[in-house]
Amino acid sequence: MQRRLVRRILLIAGLLSIIVVVGTTGFVLIESYSWFDAFYMTLTTITTVGYQEIRPLSHAGRIFNSFLIMFGVSAMFLAVGAMTQSIIELELQDRYGKRRKKRMIDHLQDHFIICGFGRVGRNASYELQRANAPFLVIDRNEQRVAKAASAGMLAIVADATHDDCLREAGVLRARGLIAALPSDAENLFIILSAKTLNTKLTVVTRASEEEAGEKLRRAGADTVFTPYAMAGRQLADVLLRPHVVEFMDFARSNIGSGVAMEQVCVSTRTEFTRKTFGQLLELRKSGVIVLAIRKQGGETTFNPPPEFEISAGDFLIVMGERANLQKLEQILTS
Template sequence: MTPQFRRIRNVGLAIAGTITLGTFGFALIADFPWLDAVYMAVMTMTTVGYGEIRPMSQAARVFNTLYMLLSVSMLLLALGVMTQTIIEAQLGNLLGKRRMKKMIDKLDNHYIICGFGRVGRGAASELRQAGVPHVIIDRREDRVEWAMRSGYMACLGDSTRDETLNEVRVTRAKGLIAALATDADNLFAVISAKTLNPKIRVAARAAEEEAERKMRQVGADAVFAPYVMTGTRLAQSLLKPHVRQFLDFATTNIGLDVGIEQLEVGPASDLVGKSLADLRIRSELKVIVLAIRRADGKMVFNPPADAVIQSQDYLIVMGENEPLRRLESRVTGAA
């Protein structure tokens, strides 16, 4: 519960309590019927000033005098609190947007997520888990506020427009995920991103096969069709349940501290020029080398022990997080 909501709730309870007090006073002291007592209490508090609807005794007039002072003071207090809450909310939104803009302006080598629907939220969660900087764009204000409340950097705007992508520093971004609702919007987002930053890597979702083909033609590096992928996984879960279980384990780390990483071999790495047999990566670091992507783009799956590692190769490895971090320091040459 936010402080503003608690403040409004307390004011509402105070007003209700004041009206209740006035109702009982007029009913018990002035001997008004209950409906007339409620009417008199509300009329007095709102300073309408229609006058006494029934003759009152001296005791009732004394009560009414005290009630007028209390109820008018409570009404003025309520108006002041409401005004303060509105101003604070507007000012808070303004300051929050300025602070968010400053944070976005400082982004470099980051990732952009276009759309904060179910696919976008999944992508954002994965990027957060990986610890890489990222920012979200969505044209719906409620989704942007949801993203900000969840701790993400977010921007309200249309991802298909160049000015919106420039606001999130697309020219300095490392990658973009197009997870918008329609294939047309995703296609425009891919075109805009590649036009503004030809070096940016783009992954997009596509519902139709034709859209998938067009996205690849305009420069998308990876295109995923959720419906096709879901159908494939459903069939695999029946035909090859153990394979499906392994894939889930390898990609989502369910229950174990195990992951798959791609590590680029730096020129200063002590691995350069050595074979897998010489390095004993599996026996000493307890890390499995699944594949090697050569600098020329060739992928060597299940590389033999005599495979020699070269600079700018990528090692696709699987293992527990701590051994992976140790291997990464050697691969990059940071050790």
């Protein structure tokens, strides 16, 4: 749409420029006008302002001016019509785009809300986008929202600290929320509002100051990340356990091999409910590695033995290629 409008404007500008150049040159050659007088005469002719001629035209000059009037005035009417059409199309596109975006938001279910499209929110959005998870970006900055939209994300210009904006984002139907604003106070305000509107909402945030972490948890945040503490631990791990860090980065990476770690919930409808891990021969055929099993009560068993019993609602922490992970998910959630 925008390319077509730009191309239309360039064509109109080029046509008018050609007519002005031809008219100016014609008056200079036929009537011996100065360049400025010839330009002025051409401009008053094609714009139909009704000014009189600078001086009486000769017979050849009138013939030339007649053709200039026909082509020049037609070009001006065409330019005005095209510009009017462009303005109407932009207005309609803006209205249709807003309605279409609202319909998409209204149809979101069990989605994630990302408050803030800064450095933290942007990277979280890209990760959710790679996972094909439904999510919505909220930011007060129009340029950031436009950047998110250009990346194929659903984004709106809104203030996430307001309850009405959270309702508009579907917080009552949402599955989780990421509070990624630069201020701990703003994140605290978002958490209080979101948890009040939806007590079942899983909220994740970041804390600029370590002292603010406990306050954010008391406000209702399920998980609080402190970037500086995490960066410090990771720097130390690189020195002490470089191969472990390399392996974890490899497992979390989405580049190259396509190997990733994922969690798969055992459905009540699957035939593998109440069976032991050793009986799940399909797991071995799926080409994935089961790293751990987390029970509904919260207990986590790493490297589960063959006699370990699997129940509905358990989460399997698995690692493998994405295609194999999808096959395993189909088996355990069918």
